[in-house]
Amino acid sequence: MPPEQPLVLIVEDDSHLRQYLTTTLRSHGFDVAEATTWEEGKRLALGLTPDVMLLDLGLPDGDGLSLARELRAVSRIPIIVVSARGREEDKVLALDMGADDYITKPFGSSELLARIRVALRHAADLSAPAPMVVEVGSLRMDFASREVSLEQKPVRLTRNEFDLLAVLIRHAGQVITNGQLLQEVWGDSAKAHATYVRVYMRSLRKKLEADPTRPRLLLTELGIGYRLKPDLD
Amino acid sequence: MPCRPSLDPSGTKPGEDDAAAGTVRKARFMVPVDGRPGCSGLIRATCRMAEARGAAWIGVHLDGPRPLISSRAEERRLSDNLLLTEELGADLIRLSPRTRNEARELLTLARTHQVTHLVLGRVESNWRTRLAGSVLEDLSRGDLELIIHVVPTQPSAAPPAPAPVRPEALDLGNLGIAIGFVALATGVGFLVFHYLGLADVIMLYMLCITAAATQFGRWPTLIASVLSILALDFCFIEPRYTFVLTDIQHIGTFAMMLGVGWVILGLAERIRAQTRLAQNQERHTRTLYRLGKVLAEGGSVAAIQQRVVPFLRQELDLPVALLLCDAKGRLPVPVGPGLRLEAEELEVARAVMERGVPVGHGTECFTQSPCLMLPMPGTERPLGVLGLWFTPGAGAMPASRLDLLIPLASQIALALERASLAEDRTEARIQAEHEQLRSTLLSSISHDLRTPLGTITGATTTLLNPGPQSAPGDPKVLLGTILQESRRLLRMVNNLLDITRLESGLVQAKKEWAAIEEVVGSALSHLEEQLGARPVSVELPEIWVPMDPVLMEQALINLLDNAIKFSPPGSAIEVRGWVEGDRFRLSVADEGPGLPPGEEELIFEKLYRGTGRPVTPGAGLGLAICKGIAQAHGGTITARTRPQGGAQIVIALPMDGISPELNPDFNP
Numbered sequence: 001m002p003p004e005q006p007l008v009l010i011v012e013d014d015s016h017l018r019q020y021l022t023t024t025l026r027s028h029g030f031d032v033a034e035a036t037t038w039e040e041g042k043r044l045a046l047g048l049t050p051d052v053m054l055l056d057l058g059l060p061d062g063d064g065l066s067l068a069r070e071l072r073a074v075s076r077i078p079i080i081v082v083s084a085r086g087r088e089e090d091k092v093l094a095l096d097m098g099a100d101d102y103i104t105k106p107f108g109s110s111e112l113l114a115r116i117r118v119a120l121r122h123a124a125d126l127s128a129p130a131p132m133v134v135e136v137g138s139l140r141m142d143f144a145s146r147e148v149s150l151e152q153k154p155v156r157l158t159r160n161e162f163d164l165l166a167v168l169i170r171h172a173g174q175v176i177t178n179g180q181l182l183q184e185v186w187g188d189s190a191k192a193h194a195t196y197v198r199v200y201m202r203s204l205r206k207k208l209e210a211d212p213t214r215p216r217l218l219l220t221e222l223g224i225g226y227r228l229k230p231d232l233d
Numbered sequence: 234m235p236c237r238p239s240l241d242p243s244g245t246k247p248g249e250d251d252a253a254a255g256t257v258r259k260a261r262f263m264v265p266v267d268g269r270p271g272c273s274g275l276i277r278a279t280c281r282m283a284e285a286r287g288a289a290w291i292g293v294h295l296d297g298p299r300p301l302i303s304s305r306a307e308e309r310r311l312s313d314n315l316l317l318t319e320e321l322g323a324d325l326i327r328l329s330p331r332t333r334n335e336a337r338e339l340l341t342l343a344r345t346h347q348v349t350h351l352v353l354g355r356v357e358s359n360w361r362t363r364l365a366g367s368v369l370e371d372l373s374r375g376d377l378e379l380i381i382h383v384v385p386t387q388p389s390a391a392p393p394a395p396a397p398v399r400p401e402a403l404d405l406g407n408l409g410i411a412i413g414f415v416a417l418a419t420g421v422g423f424l425v426f427h428y429l430g431l432a433d434v435i436m437l438y439m440l441c442i443t444a445a446a447t448q449f450g451r452w453p454t455l456i457a458s459v460l461s462i463l464a465l466d467f468c469f470i471e472p473r474y475t476f477v478l479t480d481i482q483h484i485g486t487f488a489m490m491l492g493v494g495w496v497i498l499g500l501a502e503r504i505r506a507q508t509r510l511a512q513n514q515e516r517h518t519r520t521l522y523r524l525g526k527v528l529a530e531g532g533s534v535a536a537i538q539q540r541v542v543p544f545l546r547q548e549l550d551l552p553v554a555l556l557l558c559d560a561k562g563r564l565p566v567p568v569g570p571g572l573r574l575e576a577e578e579l580e581v582a583r584a585v586m587e588r589g590v591p592v593g594h595g596t597e598c599f600t601q602s603p604c605l606m607l608p609m610p611g612t613e614r615p616l617g618v619l620g621l622w623f624t625p626g627a628g629a630m631p632a633s634r635l636d637l638l639i640p641l642a643s644q645i646a647l648a649l650e651r652a653s654l655a656e657d658r659t660e661a662r663i664q665a666e667h668e669q670l671r672s673t674l675l676s677s678i679s680h681d682l683r684t685p686l687g688t689i690t691g692a693t694t695t696l697l698n699p700g701p702q703s704a705p706g707d708p709k710v711l712l713g714t715i716l717q718e719s720r721r722l723l724r725m726v727n728n729l730l731d732i733t734r735l736e737s738g739l740v741q742a743k744k745e746w747a748a749i750e751e752v753v754g755s756a757l758s759h760l761e762e763q764l765g766a767r768p769v770s771v772e773l774p775e776i777w778v779p780m781d782p783v784l785m786e787q788a789l790i791n792l793l794d795n796a797i798k799f800s801p802p803g804s805a806i807e808v809r810g811w812v813e814g815d816r817f818r819l820s821v822a823d824e825g826p827g828l829p830p831g832e833e834e835l836i837f838e839k840l841y842r843g844t845g846r847p848v849t850p851g852a853g854l855g856l857a858i859c860k861g862i863a864q865a866h867g868g869t870i871t872a873r874t875r876p877q878g879g880a881q882i883v884i885a886l887p888m889d890g891i892s893p894e895l896n897p898d899f900n901p
Contacts, residue, residue, distance in 0.1 A: 195746050
């Protein structure tokens, strides 16, 4: 098997879901390693150094959250949490503990592949120096001159709006929790509140979206955070 | 209590009585019940005799005016004895005698009630019996075939001394007026003495003695009589202005004056006693009537308890508590505001439960306790205890009070029992309805879950074993079906989980200042596929609304899903938000057929499926979930058919109820 194929580690106790994931990922050109328990997952994650890890939160012998935290302390492996609906708190917790993204069961293969690609690209970006100009679709951000343009038209942003958009665009395609946004933009010193994020999000949308109720760029993940829509395809 | 078997003057031995009666009449005992000492012994003896023969027995109380010389101790004994008679299982007959001949009354009663045995106490010979003759003598002159048992009675030693009975208080005011009468008579006497003569002056004094006797009672009358005699002697009888009596005839006059005073006093006292009795009875009747009205309002056990306790407190002017048994018939240790039972009081309450008789203040048991507890007997088990607290040192409770309290407690017990039975019935009905709903839910769910599963299974097996003539496009069609059905299944499972969580109260709206366009936008993006090319017009104010965005998104998804299901493909859907008063209103409207009249409320009921609509899949939970979410926010949900057509469902959320620290109006 050629070594350039990315390796995906699946930590999932349900054999059917595992089989579906394995089949789908193999057919799309990924190498797959499988783990069914917390212990095995940790061992393989550290031993095989996979490129992406799919982590189920409900493992028979331990909490997926703690595995994400332990791995993040020693490794930069992108972790995508696989979780059931209605566990928004768990998702936020996992993301704040270092998981890179999440996907809700049940999910289709295109959604899964998109998440994996975003995670892989983001991991690749981390090893390179941060570019001074980032473009997503028709949105262009120049970090040196702090200029933003949409469809070649300049957009005037306040400092906080620019910083907020910067965090989202550097993680394009990945969900960023409200807590992470607050931390990145306002830092520890600000007695910031999640409402701040929503207030700036509203003004950003007014400047960047034609219809704020049908956003094409700044997507809301209710109860979790925001995601900038990537231009993968 | 010491009590020997009957001393039977007829000579028959116990056990031979029925044979001696020589008839087929069933033995029936009767005992007069009064307040004489030793009567309780008589009652117990009668009970034993009747029980030994397996006979019924009745107690008779001739409820006339009390004798002239009656003490409160006697009244109290009477009340105890009446109670005892009932407790021992006798029928108690109380009646007002038509004549003063006790014997004749007893004989008449014995005849009408077919009594075979009469039990009497041996009366100690005293001046009254010597004068009037004993009842026994009168009875023996009667013509009824009756076995008379004469039981030697002794004043009982067992009952503890009742709380000290205060002597009739000397009313100084009345005494003063009585003395004033005498002074007035003396004054008038001086004025008229010269014109009229001694006889008229004596009449004046008689007048004032009569007045005192009718108005004021024993002591003022006595003193007025003595003073009148002294004044008459001193002022008008020769030799005047001395107390010396020369004419022996005047002693007769004095005796007559005393005698008249005494007789009138007796009459007046009897009338007063009767009036008191009548007033007491009237008061009791009124109280019972008012209680009846209070109880007739019905309601739950708790509601009755809440109404009865203040009513009794006001009516009796005493602290009152209703202690109710739990389902196991045990008296729980009461907890509640203003209700603290001392250890002794609890003991009293338990004694009441065990014996089923009043215990505490003014009874034979725990007499010294300030509280009196009355049993509240139910038909199957005791319902509890009615407790009354008397002010310590206020003296004994009048015996007549207990006569009122016992029926009071029984009446309350009856009402409570009725209410508790009604509650049981209601609970059973709710349980049945719950069962009914559950079985409907189960059958509906099993149908709605099996249908898509059937499709998926069928399509998959066809894919695995395609027929010999399958078209090349078939797999794609079948796979599309599987995907659609899976999504339908998912929606249903999600709905079921949502409704379960909402109904169990596990879901609480975590309100925050939400940007309404984010919530609407997120809901729309979830339904992107179902919406397809449908035009959706969105009109929202740029405001912050306190809500749980995740829950509201679910509600919106359900509303939009509903609009998609119940309107023609390609027709427009309208989402609108506005503030009206202190409410934020969010409406989803479609261009479908609207709601059949009368179904505007029903559609939010669980499992309700519209009657006039095409049958559509779904477990009928979507709108019930919306209602649950609106309610979790303290809001409401309403539906109507718009004038221009199409259904409109509006969720109204309160704009308050969020802490000010979350206020988004801050300076960036």
